[in-house]
Amino acid sequence: MPEGHSVHRIARQFDRNFVRKRVGASSPQGRFADGAALLDGRTVTSVRAVGKQMFVEFDDDLWLRVHLGMYGAWDFAGDVLVDATIASANGRMGQTNQRGTVVDDRVMDAAGENSLSSIGAPRRARVHVRMSEQTTGLGGDDDAWPPPVVGQVRLRLLTDEVCADLRGPTACQLQTPDEVAATIAKLGPDPLVDDPAEAEERFVSVVRRKPTAIGLLLMDQSVVSGIGNVYRAEMLFRARQNPHTPGRDVPEDVVRELWQDWVRLLAIGVETGQMMTMDDLSPEQWRAAMAHRDDRHWVYHRAGLPCRVCGTTVVVEEAAGRKLYWCPRCQA
Template structure:
């Protein structure tokens, strides 16, 4: 499932390439035809990301709400302007993701997690990023513009230079400003949206009142926004916290530490496009980790392998229908 860092990266992509430009909107799949007709010809005015949801504002108090869910992704094509604040986009990932690591060459993830052309659920990019013409027909690079529709495209937004295709979302809906505000009000704090101190207080207060296991609370978007299965497992390990501990039994300083760790990891994920959760790596180790998911996590997807710290076999169990990875020794 796309986690919070991906949605914030998508929002930055929209802010730089879509906001302020009139769009032609359509629903090639047909499942969002009515909503697309309301957006067609309008100009996006603002974009917001909160946790795993993105909101795109249009005039007349219309908002497009998109929740990618398990399988959703946005595919981009055209003359995409790169956001210089996103490290993977300009090939300077090491300096931002791990301070003091000086890498002079870009690192590309083997699974496309930091792709500029497809952001969301991991998949092969279906469209190309650079095109030389914004007219129907073939550009100088031989690619068709607009790009051909491939697969089940729920919503297509096209400006004079960029095409954004939405596939496989859990939610794609039109809301009024009031409805959008109500949706956001139900979400837990997001470190990139809320004041960090206020968010820490909200998160700590809620967790410390709950009998629910901390491993489930971290995945509850009403408790904290943006954390998915990968970040959940990694944050619990980094805190050396048993995932089955009731929230109210977790020490207050540990709960506050989880919030601060989430703020740090989320910022790194937005900058690099990758869920890098290991610290203290040298340049060679860091480059290897950024290129291969198996080398960038402590416990996630390592069931049966030895813990990187104590050597104990990493366990995997079912928790609310999702796989939970943890070290039974380090996280006692």
């Protein structure tokens, strides 16, 4: 499932390429035909991300709410202008080429997690993209515009220069301003949206009064926005916190540490496009981690392998229908 960093990256890409522009809208798949008809010809006026959800405002107070869910992704094509905050990564990030190689000193992730052309659930194929002043010739006809529809596209938004195709979302719906406000009010704090001090206090207050296990609370979007399965496992390991401890029994300083770690990790994720959760890596280790996710996590997806710290076998178990990875010694 795309986590919070991906949605913030999508929002920034939308802000650069669609805001203040009139768009064409269609639903090639047909499942959002009525909504697309209402959006067609309108101007995008703003975009915002909160946790795992994105809200796009159109003129006349009409909003589009998108929740990618487990399988959703946005595919971008055309002369895409990339926001510097998600393109540079201090020189470490380039466009994904799907082979996990390094080009011009920029690391390319084999899994596509840092892709500028497709952000969301990993996919085997990408829509052809012509990155403005960066690269061409990724396949297909450079002159074909608009690009052909590939697969099940729920919603296509199109300007003269850029095309964005939405596939496989959990939610794609139109909302009024009041409905948007009500949706956001149900979400927990987001470090990139809310006042930092107020958000931390809100998170600590909620967690410290809950009997629910902290491993479940971190995945509850009404408690904190944007954390998914990867960040949950990694944050708990970094805090050396047992995932089964009730929230109210987790020491306050540890709860605050979890929030502050989420602030740091989310910023790194937005910058690099990757869920990098390991610290103090050498330049060589950093480059390996950027290219391969197996080298960038402490416990996630490492069931049956030795803990990187103590050597104990990392375990995996089911927690509310999701896989929870943790070290039974470091997090005892």
